Amino acid sequence: MKTVNQKAWFFVLPVLVLVAFNALIPIMTVVNYSVQETFGDNLFFWQGLDWFQQILQSDRFHAALGRQFLFTGLILAIEIPLGIIIALSMPRKGFWVPVCLVTMALPMLIPWNVVGSMWNIFTLPDIGLLGYFLNHTLGIPYDMTQNPVAAWITVIVMDVWHWTSLVVLLCYAGLVSIPDAYYQAAKIDGASNWSVFRYIQLPKMKTVLTIAVLLRFMDSFNIYTEPFTLTGGGPGNSTTLLSIDLVKIALGQFDLGPAAAMSLIYFAITLLVSWVFYTLMTKNDNT
Amino acid sequence: MTIQLNAVTKQVGAVTHIKPTTLTLKAGHFNVLLGETGAGKTSLIKLMAGLDPAASGTITFDGQDVTRLSPQKRNISLVHQFFVNYPHMTVFDNIASPLKIAGMAKSEIAGRVEEAAKLLQLTPMLHRRPQELSGGQQQRTALARAIAKESRAVFLDEPLANLDYKLREELRDQLPDILAGRGAVVVYATSEPEEALLLGGTTALMHDGAVAQFGPTAEIYRNPQNLTAARVFSDPPINVSQIEKRGTTAHLGAITWQLTGDAATLSDGTYTVAIHPNNILPYRSDTATVPLRGQVQVTELTGSESSAHFDVGGINWVSLAQGVHPYEIGEMHQFFMDPSRCRYFAADGALVA
Numbered sequence: 001m002k003t004v005n006q007k008a009w010f011f012v013l014p015v016l017v018l019v020a021f022n023a024l025i026p027i028m029t030v031v032n033y034s035v036q037e038t039f040g041d042n043l044f045f046w047q048g049l050d051w052f053q054q055i056l057q058s059d060r061f062h063a064a065l066g067r068q069f070l071f072t073g074l075i076l077a078i079e080i081p082l083g084i085i086i087a088l089s090m091p092r093k094g095f096w097v098p099v100c101l102v103t104m105a106l107p108m109l110i111p112w113n114v115v116g117s118m119w120n121i122f123t124l125p126d127i128g129l130l131g132y133f134l135n136h137t138l139g140i141p142y143d144m145t146q147n148p149v150a151a152w153i154t155v156i157v158m159d160v161w162h163w164t165s166l167v168v169l170l171c172y173a174g175l176v177s178i179p180d181a182y183y184q185a186a187k188i189d190g191a192s193n194w195s196v197f198r199y200i201q202l203p204k205m206k207t208v209l210t211i212a213v214l215l216r217f218m219d220s221f222n223i224y225t226e227p228f229t230l231t232g233g234g235p236g237n238s239t240t241l242l243s244i245d246l247v248k249i250a251l252g253q254f255d256l257g258p259a260a261a262m263s264l265i266y267f268a269i270t271l272l273v274s275w276v277f278y279t280l281m282t283k284n285d286n287t
Numbered sequence: 288m289t290i291q292l293n294a295v296t297k298q299v300g301a302v303t304h305i306k307p308t309t310l311t312l313k314a315g316h317f318n319v320l321l322g323e324t325g326a327g328k329t330s331l332i333k334l335m336a337g338l339d340p341a342a343s344g345t346i347t348f349d350g351q352d353v354t355r356l357s358p359q360k361r362n363i364s365l366v367h368q369f370f371v372n373y374p375h376m377t378v379f380d381n382i383a384s385p386l387k388i389a390g391m392a393k394s395e396i397a398g399r400v401e402e403a404a405k406l407l408q409l410t411p412m413l414h415r416r417p418q419e420l421s422g423g424q425q426q427r428t429a430l431a432r433a434i435a436k437e438s439r440a441v442f443l444d445e446p447l448a449n450l451d452y453k454l455r456e457e458l459r460d461q462l463p464d465i466l467a468g469r470g471a472v473v474v475y476a477t478s479e480p481e482e483a484l485l486l487g488g489t490t491a492l493m494h495d496g497a498v499a500q501f502g503p504t505a506e507i508y509r510n511p512q513n514l515t516a517a518r519v520f521s522d523p524p525i526n527v528s529q530i531e532k533r534g535t536t537a538h539l540g541a542i543t544w545q546l547t548g549d550a551a552t553l554s555d556g557t558y559t560v561a562i563h564p565n566n567i568l569p570y571r572s573d574t575a576t577v578p579l580r581g582q583v584q585v586t587e588l589t590g591s592e593s594s595a596h597f598d599v600g601g602i603n604w605v606s607l608a609q610g611v612h613p614y615e616i617g618e619m620h621q622f623f624m625d626p627s628r629c630r631y632f633a634a635d636g637a638l639v640a
Contacts, residue, residue, distance in 0.1 A: 179369055179371070181367045181369050181371045182371055184333075184336075184338050184358075184365065184367075184371075185365065185367075185371045187338060187357070187358045187359070188336065188338075188358040188359065188363060188364065188365055188385075189359065189384055189385040189388050190357075190358075190359030190360075190385075190388050190389075191384075191388055195388070199373045199375070199376065199384075200373065200374075203373070203374045203375040204374065
């Protein structure tokens with residue numbers, strides 16, 4: 001006889017409470033702000049979907065979103081191939097393996113705001129090692145506080161320096177899990193290095209690469225600390241990415257309603273892109 | 288096709304993996320490499336396949352020196368213990384991969400692939416991917432690739448070790464037919480003496496990086512040339528003990544038996560005697576006449592055979608008999624040894640009688 005009772009809820013309850021405090025309540029707070037207007041003093045006025053409409057139609061949001069996609073697209077286009085190449089050229093066994101792994105992991109261990117400050121000082125034309133060298137030794141005008149292109153290059157290079165290691169380590173883990181037997185089979189067939197990469201290494205790395213792209217997409221799409229400490233979004237608005245713009249609206253202008261609406265749109269885009277990518281990558285998998 | 292190894296060695300750093308080895312492996316029958324894990328079977332195959340360089344010596348294929356040739360130029364196939372197939376290619380493309388790389392015409396590739404697939408019962412699976420196949424089918428795909436290639440030598444490195452029992456028996460029965468009449472030298476590495484006996488042909492008994500004995504399989508099973516060969520080619524382990532020969536009598540503690548034939552003519556002294564477990568029976572027969580009374584310690588029943596490990600005066604013996612013999616652990620049981628099946632070895636391990 002199967003007894004029907006409600007005991008199961010007790011077992012689920014702790015998780016529900018955790019998820020509620022962790023995710024649901026904060027998100028609902030944002031939802032709450034996004035449909036109201038407040039002038040302080042705990043006074044709220046119903047606004048409906050006005051903020052969403054305003055954000056979606058604003059040129060400022062479009063520009064920030066465009067910069068965000070450009071930034072994420074560029075760093076993915078650099079970090080993923082570069083990560084694969086570095087992982088492929090790392091030794092598989094021997095003394096140099098731990099040396100390489102630790103060297104690779106180092107940039108990731110540095111706090112994000114320190115990375116921003118480091119690169120800020122590093123590239124300053126007057127006192128920065130790189131900035132001074134470029135401007136005064138090589139005579140190349142390079143000032144990320146004045147020149148938008150220089151600012152973009154610095155932001156991109158900084159992110160590549162900071163996060164390529166993650167891609168490298170994930171790919172390396174995928175590569176070392178390939179048994180020697182595959183390489184032997186390829187050698188016996190006389191397969192070229194490219195064929196070995198295309199038909200053995202790449203398929204075997206597919207899972208870790210999917211994770212690498214997802215992680216790098218989400219992290220770079222939500223990036224705040226490093227570009228904020230590096231350029232503060234400038235010069236002008238040239239490096240004002242979505243999150244920097246969001247903070248400007250929320251804390252700079254104290255427009256809590258539009259900022260909340262923007263957060264939800266931002267969140268929805270991140271979720272949608274990740275979901276589409278993951279679905280596409282795992283569509284043909286049967287395992 | 289004949290593979291000839293002349294004093295080939297393999298060295299990795301200061302460690303010798305293969306001691307100087309000379310072997311002639313011919314097409315037309317299975318050449319089994321039998322030995323425990325670490326005996327050098329895989330090392331020897333890698334040398335012949337060209338995956339590892341030989342430290343010294345030469346390897347020839349039909350008289351052609353291939354010692355320095357790359358694996359591709361040697362035109363060989365290798366089937367591993369793991370199921371190695373290209374993960375994101377169909378079975379068809381997997382079987383066709385070496386032919387494509389060799390630049391063969393598409394129509395010819397299709398013909399060869401279909402023939403190999405038919406032989407290995409893979410025709411309905413040609414458009415599936417390896418991960419959609421069972422382990423047995425994946426290994427069949429790897430075998431089909433080796434066959435479609437029509438290489439000069441096929442190396443099978445414990446190809447059935449990762450399959451379950453039924454599939455292993457099935458594929459082992461089919462393998463000789465599949466590979467027959469192809470003119471390729473078939474080298475089959477295994478750690479199971481039973482498999483070597485089933486596949487017949489010739490066997491090289493490998494131990495510690497060297498060939499202990501090489502010859503027709505049944506012949507070397509019956510007449511091991513040295514103690515190492517006797518030990519390698521026995522499962523359960525062969526019974527080994529010291530005896531004293533005085534006159535025409537062998538003394539093993541209190542147990543004695545009459546020596547006949549060559550053994551009787553040996554000079555008196557200490558020898559090592561080895562006898563397969565299937566020549567020690569739990570009952571007296573026409574030939575098994577020397578009584579061994581011992582305490583049963585471990586017993587195993589397979590469907591058709593019974594084995595018992597028993598202790599006689601501190602020496603462990605193994606008996607393996609047809610049929611079901613119920614033993615009680617700890618009981619004293621009378622076993623009988625067939626003295627005509629004893630092999631005698633000198634102190635240096637060489638067969639003397």
